[in-house]
Amino acid sequence: MPVSLTIYDGAGTIGGNKILLEDGGTAVFFDFGTPFSTRARYYEEFLAPRSRTGLLDLIHMGLLPPLRGIYRADLEDAGGRAWERARRYPYYRECRADAVLLSHAHMDHCGYISFLDTGIPVVSTCLTAYLAKAIQDCGAHQFEGEMCYAVPKVAGEEGTIGAGGHKDFPFERRTYLIADGVCRDPDDFWNLSPAAPRGRYFPSQTLQAADQVGGLPVRFLPVDHSIYGAAAIAVETSAGWVVYTGDLRRHGGRRGLTEAFVKEAAALKPVALVSEGTNIGKEPGATEEQVRDACYAAVRDAPGQFVVADFGPRNVERLLIFLEIARRTGRRLAVTDKDAYLLTAMHAVDASIPTPRTDRHLVVYRRALLKPAQWVERVREWYPEQVDAAAVHAAPGEFICCLSYFDVAELVDIDPKGGRWIYSASEAHSEEQQFELRRLGNWIDQFRLTPIGLAETATPYHASGHISGRELRELIYQIAPRHVIPVHTETPQRFAESLLGDMDVHVPEVGIPITLG
Ligand SMILES: [Zn+2]
Known part of the structure; x- marks a missing residue:
């Protein structure tokens, strides 16, 4: 079986990364984020995907890839309409996943983990796991923000689904596997219940460490980004190391992390680099x-x-x-x-x-x-x-x-x-x-x-979370992968122009596998 990468979201768009890496029987996702720009095409604050239809709205409107077998069973509508609609998509398929490898806790990278089967573990740094829990505890995203624990849904009237009663249905916790060592957590924040006293039961959970998934060695390499805990991710496949940058930059207070990542990634002689390119068309801004x-x-x-x-x-x-x-x-x-x-x-x-x-x-x-x-x-x-x-x-x-x-x-x-x-x-x-x-x-x-600093253009009062075009080009040459796959950018073709044919640049198309080797 060849090794392949399939971009289910994040191709030609910023945010919503869902990148499937398959090697033999192993399948892992790099990130599983909320696709804010696609979402904004159809929805706004007072017009949101309906929680009472579970997966239906999300799949039909193209916010979730039509991959049968990876989502929460309790979010399937009684009439089975979600999967009937999903078949209309050319890239509908049955799918399984051993894990989500989560680069950082920005919603456009982690939000739609909410809809994945809670049996699929999330691998992340310890800080990213705790940030994801804190964000969910503060409850801003509700139905679309169940990254760490889920309120089980049950069938309601007229084919709808709704929250199971809090006395009979405890929270269902997702497994997080920690790639950089489980922390001490003296006050047990991880098991702090989000519910009010006498509310829904929140079962305790012990965090475990992980350095491989589905038999493939995995390394999390910390990088500088506008949220702490961010990491690039390297997976050793049968075709060689595949490296995913997540989001990163070289002009923040922790730029040393990015420099260390570049050295480590280069030493792996990766077969492929899946790289963010948010600011590929921009000059360096304020530090x-x-x-x-x-x-x-x-x-x-x-x-x-x-x-x-x-x-x-x-x-x-x-x-x-x-x-x-x-x-x-x-x-x-x-x-x-x-x-x-x-x-x-x-x-x-x-x-x-x-x-x-x-x-x-x-x-x-x-x-x-x-x-x-x-x-x-x-x-x-x-x-x-x-x-x-x-x-x-x-x-x-x-x-x-x-x-x-x-x-x-x-x-x-x-x-x-x-x-x-x-x-x-x-x-x-x-x-x-x-x-x-x-x-x-x-x-x-x-x-x-x-x-x-209130202006519609860049000011010295803010520094971007993303690497500039020039610095990114340098980074890619330093890492020197065989294949480059641009994601998280509106202009992926600029990668090819920028790299002048020195590397194999694959401008990804949604749902079309890219074979590595
Ligand atoms: Zn980010």
């Missing part, structure tokens, strides 16, 4: 050091004033940069309860990650809530000393407030007397994001804040 300096100056020059730091969700590197700025400017970093929860999860894996308990410059901003969710209650228990809107209003110069677009209504409670909103996040990549940025600008105007 994290430049961002740090620009943001520091923006805070330093506003003594006594209200300051907001607005950065992407789960971008803990940026959060730590602002924590350092808070220290240098004599302020405290007021983080949202969600950020505090995330830091707590990461601290369980890596004690050097600060929490509001270990770092006196870190404090939780307390939102006034009618009925706090279970995870918010926990954050309040863990960190009882919090600051509320009135405290920020009274002493704006003592804090840097970490707020983002979806927290913007807090401005009404804080009622600041001027100040700065530092936008330290990605420029708009879609029309919808442009609308959001404009709306954010309106809020900033309404409260007479000075916007810093």
Whole structure:
């Protein structure tokens, strides 16, 4: 049997990677993410795939590949319509999987693990596993966010399916196998129940380590990206090593990880490199050091004033940069309860990650809530000393407030007397994001804040999570694989132009196997 790679999502598009590697009887996926751009073609916030039809909407609308045999049986609709529709796709097939090898905890790489049979293990770094659990615990993605544990579904009225009663149906936990060593986790965060007391039962689970799947040796090689725990993945097949970059960059605070990865990957003399190419058409932009300096100056020059730091969700590197700025400017970093929860999860894996308990410059901003969710209650228990809107209003110069677009209504409670909103996040990549940025600008105007870095183009207040075209070209030459398969890019053909025929570039087509050898 030849070794093959089949791209089921992530071909000619950014996000949603689902890459099947097959060697003899072994089949593994690199990532299984949410395809945000395809999803946005049909759906938005108030028009989402219907959970009551299980797999049907997702398969029919092309959000999930029509692969029979890998999905949760409890999500099959009673009439069997999902598989009847799936047969319309030319690349419909029966399929099995030994594991998902997960590169990092961004939703466009891990989100749709939610729909996979819970018997298929996920292999990842320890930090990625804990981040995935923390993201799910905070519950933003619901039906499309069951990466670590699932609410079992049962048949309902009129051919629908719905959540099984919480007394009879405990959570079903997915197996995570840890590629870089199981952490100590003194407070057992991994087994912290997401349910309220007397709610659905959350069975305990012991994490196991793994260095092979289905008989194939596997290595996770840490890389620098805009989320901690990110890794490239190498699998030794019968045709040689196949290396998948995941998402990476060479201009972040941990760029040394990427450099070490390049050396290790080159030493494997890989037969194939599956490479991300988000920024293949872009020149290098700001580095994290430049961002740090620009943001520091923006805070330093506003003594006594209200300051907001607005950065992407789960971008803990940026959060730590602002924590350092808070220290240098004599302020405290007021983080949202969600950020505090995330830091707590990461601290369980890596004690050097600060929490509001270990770092006196870190404090939780307390939102006034009618009925706090279970995870918010926990954050309040863990960190009882919090600051509320009135405290920020009274002493704006003592804090840097970490707020983002979806927290913007807090401005009404804080009622600041001027100040700065530092936008330290990605420029708009879609029309919808442009609308959001404009709306954010309106809020900033309404409260007479000075916007810093709020532009529809790149600014020195944000560094991309992805490697630039020039640096990527260099990286590919350094690793020198026989075959290059571009994914996670809108312009895969640019790889061929960039590599000038020195390597075999396969511009992938969805569902068409690429044979290696
Ligand atoms: Zn990513």
